[in-house]
Amino acid sequence: MPAMTYAHLDSPTARLWPVLAVTAAVVVAGMAAFLTIDIQGHHVTGMTQRVPWGVPHVFAYFLILAASGALNVAMLASVFGRTVYKPLEPFSTLLAIALLMGGLTILVLDLGRPDRVLLTMQYRNNWSIFAWNTILYTVFLALAAAHLATLQNRRYARFSPVTGHSANVWRFVLTTGTGLDLGVLIARELYQSAIFAPLFISYALTYGLAVLLVLLPVMGWLGGNRPEPEVEQRLGRLLAIFVAVSFYLTVALYAFTLYAPAGRSLARFVWIDGGIYTALLWGGQIVLGTAIPLLLILKKQPVLAAAAVIIGGFATLYVFMIAAQVFPQSILPGHVVSSAYGDGMVAHYMARWPEWLLGFGGVAVALLVLLAGCLLFRIVPSRRSRDPRPLGAEVPP
Amino acid sequence: MSKRAPPLRRWLKPLAALAGMALVVLLVPSLGESRTDLDQPSAVKTALPGPCLLPAPEMRRQHKGLLYEERTNAVRHGIRNPETSLTRCVACHAVHDEAGQPVTYEDERHFCRSCHMQVAIAPDCFSCHLSTPMTLDKAEEKP
């Protein structure tokens, strides 16, 4: 088998430029949405006093979870020694960086005062998970970039095990922090649970792998080299394991947390009579996000399965983040409460265009970083080797 | 091994680019108005009821630190000094329009705005703080 080399993604197809143009246009649209929100205020969005976190946060959390999981393949190749995945290692690392940058873009631009974001550094509250996340994310970016450097440059290749192991450990710490964002909140019965840490780690592994799987044929279409079908099948089987574990932990969260009397009404709302939220839970998370991917992987269609997982993932996070907010808080348990403010009633949340555009803008930022990285550096495996020097490990015959 | 050009030849282009950039950075500002009057009063003069806390040149340099100290004391420690509060500054330095009404920060004649526009530093205070003196209706009684 000829040696696998890496090439700049510059040989293809005229397909790349329209893709870049569209991606850039979506980024610009996202910026326009940000300016609208920043200048006019958040009242132009659907996020209200009852539902302070909305669609942008759903997008941001998905991208951040996927960023951590996108390193799966890189870690399999380096830390776990599965050399069959070596050709994908740089792409996987770059994808992690790109996804995290996209997610952070959304989070920062959604702030009420984004010009003050550096205050989290100057006036740190060390008890705040949010404040810890700022450090966890930046260090992750640095470690992933360092790992990429060791893969790209022969002089640093000896540091590859160090950066690889560090990035691997760090992504679990990071995802634990992301899970605890919600897991430490006592304000809602759904949130206060330690299970959010392993749950979000499981989600991260699932969504990250799914995003990578979906992008493999895309990179092939744009002129890179799509891996052997056998590699995709193996990744598909791995995805199936992650999907199953995610499902198990989700059921555990709902069953164990909401089994208690205090959580029963919320469980009932989400699973039975929550309208859109129930539809998203069953249709999005269970069917599209779990059952259909497992079926598709059995049918040897890992890329389609991954696409279904991604849609299911968005639905999952939407239910987690929004359903828990619209459900009334129990201020006086045992009493029936009502007020002009809407206490005791399910709140209404309808996302408006700035939120959707901000979310898609973040996705476009991630895609833009990914494509730019593939154009500037030798990331994508290619058999049309312009440079005879092999950079990655050779695929074993 | 290809012959490398002598050092000067190699560095000529980057050096030229750097020199060109430095020239632009140094010369373009001179196209604007010259600021020889930084120590001269540039704010709109108002009829103050009395002297300010500090002489004007020192106040110009130190008011940010004073405000910062005052806000930390007031907000975080509950130590309030009406003499050095922002409310007092705004009240004393109020500029009135033709109708006798104090102008807000939106107006170019506002005391803070007139100076800050010149030095091109936007203060963030008036997104939250009222930029005109306290009104006299009941809800605004002095504490």
Next chain:
Amino acid sequence: MSAPERMDRRQALKTAFAGLAATVLAPGLMLVEFGTQAKAAATGSRWGLLIDVSRCQGDCAGCVEACSKEHGWHAEGRGGHEPQWIRVIKATDPVTGQTSTVPLMCQHCANPPCADVCPTTATFRRADGIVLVDKHLCIGCRYCVMACPFGVRFFQGDDVQNQRTNSPRGKGTAEACNMCVHRVDHGRLPACVEACAATGGAMTFGDLNDPDSAIRAALAEKAAARLRPDLALAQGVSYQSL
């Protein structure tokens, strides 16, 4: 490099640092004299609010109007975009059918979840028990709004005009009832308590650490409870006749 040259450089550095230190410290020394006049935050106080729900008259809403006027916010209604620092909740016991009206505002917890999660320490608990937002540091992430178990924190999503001088509020920051700190710091009562005294007299404000205060006397008369005691928040606001 000869030895005398190195000595000169060290000397120069020392002078530079001394000069720098002097320049940095001097303004601070000047500021100290301005602070001495003020009344320091009462040390040892724990401000508390006691609400006797049985004295709260259902359709009164005097506290809501007073707070709204004092701080310049306007209630819109159905949990939309307007903050509602204090609101009145109608609570019905499903077993007995009894209804009470409960004014609900920031509970000023001793273990405030909002202050725990704030990344910039903008939301903080003062030494005297009042939980408030230092809007200079707030980045508008709304994590505190997510974290409050009572839904009494709000995010200002629009430009604010005609702010109250004593209650600066602005777009992009979080806010909540601050127990009228600008009044409390000058020895006055919060606006809601003042307004209630004229109608039902359901609210009592005072220093929980002062055994001779009115609030302590009222607490001794009738047992009071906090909302959601299971959360162990040790709120400064407690309710009687709930």
